[in-house]
Amino acid sequence: MLELIVISTLNGVLYGMLLFLMASGLTVIFSMLGVLNFAHASFYMLGAFFGFQISRWFGFWPALIVAPLLAGALGAAVERYGLRHVHKNGHVAELLFTFGLAFAIEEIVQIIWGKNPVDFRVPPLLDFPAFTLFSTNYPAFKIFMLAVSIVIFVGLLVVLKRTRIGLIVQAALTHPHMVGHLGHNVGRIFMLVFGVGTALAAVAGVIAGPALVTQSNMAGLLGPILFVVVVVGGLGSLPGAFIASLLIGLIQTFAVSMDGSLAGAFGPLGPDYATTWLSDIWNVTVAQIAPIMPYLLLVLILIFRPMGLLGTRDT
């Protein structure tokens, strides 16, 4: 039991940090540009596939640097030549543009790399168990993933607190309406923010790719959870996104490792239900409903805290 708790906590924090790598970019982009980038998870996927392709040609370490740069450049181009053009048609058009983009990116990835998972492997340098806890070997690559996310997290904090751009971003987070008064280089700042945000998502893709499954549906699977994170945390709140990322990371990881069900808990009490369609609810295990946990959390949050955990804004 203790083993389960420790391992699940580690995995949950790791998953949460990965989510936050993406959610942070999404939140900052939303605060500054006013648009929730529906294609954010697509850049995570692009990061994974670019990482896969580059590590095939040049190895994992160049991929870790180059893939996010490529994805970030692509993101910046999307902002400059796509979003900026759509901006005059309002936020709905912007959101729809990124929605169409997510759709197109998934199709393109399918065309280039196919529908099946690609063989993106952990680099040999990190392919060993870091330590053995009770009876579980904890892979070194996961420790590496955790380290990368923490380094980036700290780096982001420093940038936000210590640089001019960081100050502008902070101002945008608290006073979104003031963004328009930033001056003549506002376009470049937007492009930069979008590029960095999508590059961060791509970093998550490169490091998650070998550990999870690199497949053309990975954006579609992760995207909705990412949006749950930003809504639960409170749209536009960076600390909220952080808390929600960890919360959802831990909830899902713990749920997956539990196989209890109502039938297991109250088994003898409910034979009457066994024949109706309610039997599904009766017999389903916690692990089986792990995928819907984030969405249940979303509904609960909406009922009890419509603005999200730390949200203040209604847009």
Next chain:
Amino acid sequence: MSDATATIAPPRPAASDRMKFYGIWIAAALLLLVLPKLFSSGGSLTTFSLIGISIIFSLSYNILLGQTGMLSFGHAVYYGLGGFLAIHAINIVARNKFAIPLPVIPLVGGAAGLIFAMLLGWVSTRRSGTAFAMISLGVAELMASSALILRTFFGGEAGVSANRTKVLRLFDWSFGPQIQIYYLVAAWTLIAVIAMYALTRTPLGRMCNAVRDNPERVQFVGYDPHIIRYIAFCFSGLFAGIAGALAAINFEIANSAYLGAVQSGTVLFATYIGGVGFFIGPIVGAIFVTLLSLGLSDLTQVWQLYFGLIFIAVVMFAPGGITGLLMMHRPLLKGGTLSRVLPSYLVAFLPTLAMITGLMLMIETTVHFTVNPNEDSHIKAFGIPFDAANPAIWAVAAVLLIGGFLLARKTWARVAASWDDALTAAREKGVAA
């Protein structure tokens, strides 16, 4: 009504206008009636049925997006639940030999859509804008994933099927042949379209528009925007449920794809491509997208990519959709200055076509090398055979794409200029925009 009102308020429609108004509806009904006589093949009847279902579904979606300004990424939930409830209803009716004929089954679907919209809508419509969009997505994922868990009701991966001919017969209609299904769908389409049009003409329908334009101000004229959004959401669920039930009757099966993300995306595409600004927009979009998806899938393997690119192009260059694009020309037509822009259209048409051809050629050759690398390189796309391995083809694709783009940019700038001229001229003639 006071005399002053008569001179100040918008005039009541004249008898001729009213005739025209009802004439359009009667013409639509007649068209639906004779359509099978003109195109009688089984394939076209199926296509018409799918279009009818798609029209109801898209219009129900536009109650949210176009009328009330709510962008939903999960509208298929109500469509799908309507479909499942309809299938179960058919099975129950058939098993128990209830005296309920097939044509009223869509009401079951509508009720299902309405009830679930009432349940799920209250929390989701609390927020508007981006938050609502994300919430609709979350709720949709919740329902779609739950459908796979609740296997007894949703039938797991396989879905639930039914035999529509086993319910009570009316006037000896078995609803086995597609032609009978066509008339069932056509009748429901007409009813639903009239009902949804009527809805836009009610106090609620007008306040939906007000919430879309300015939810803040609505609060200061006595209305709670949340309630308005909620009622609109419920109506939208009702009609989506009817559409889903008709789909289930048409296919005699309901599966989890009915309430999935792809279905939600498709209705969004159809509605937006048709145009959200006019009542008729989603109808145009439903026809266009249904025909396109049926037609493109025969012509190319990667039709979904083209679909996505068309959608992106509409969002970027024609945010009013097809109808918006057409309606833009109305003032020019009235002002008689339309002929001034047509030449510039012709000039812009060629390089644009070249650019699109180049893009398609590039996509199709890429597809050949990534998807089917081991097959013969003499491929056929859109009915045109060419050799994907021939470098000349690549060169042609590149020239068409880049050259077309550069030229198109210039010509479209000219279109914009001549457009402005024509509109100014039309305005001078006293035509309101």
Next chain:
Amino acid sequence: MSTAIELRGVEKTFGITSVIRNVNLTVAHGERHALIGPNGAGKSTLFNLISGYMKPSVGSILLRDQVISGLPPFQINRRGLSRSFQVTNVFAKMSVWENLRCAVLWATGHRYAFWKNVDNLPEVRDRTAQILQDINLVSRRDVPAGLLTYAEQRALEIGITVAGGADVILLDEPTAGMSHAETERAVALIRRLTEGRTLLIVEHDMSVVFGLADRISVLVYGQIIASGTPEEIRGNPKVKEAYLGEEVV
């Protein structure tokens, strides 16, 4: 005379900044009451508090002796208090006629009705036509509100505010940005439309204030430093020092 609006010890703080500090204000029924003060004194915030757009941090607000602070804006509106906005706030894509009609629908009891044809409601037509004539926009009836001139939009703004028939009207700088001639017309319009109703108005143009108001309150740094008839305010040394200066006769 009964009171229409009463503020009791109202305070509003944002974080550590207090914008409204212990404001007590009474507006009698049928009175035209002007609220003046330098920029940033908190006049618009006070309007936001009274109309329910914001909730006071401390204190209570009463409309005809009933507490309304804490209620959402639409409930306050239904109790007969209507406000306009400093920045024009209309339904931009809808026509002038539709704008006014939306403002009439709740008051005529049609609420969320989805079974009535909105064009077939005689009392709605009558009232909308009346307001349209009152604000002199008959010739612009079918123009989308977003395409009106600035002065026309301001008139529409006032029209939407009074259309519901509320007997307490709050106008936030209705003549801001208008030319002299436009201001005169706007003042005549306001005078006519608020006949027999209670009016609380924020205004910078002193000729408008002194021409229109029965009583004036002066708000400086979130506090009311004086309240009285125009003569009393004119002669008040504190007001002169804080705000009016010498140019006011």
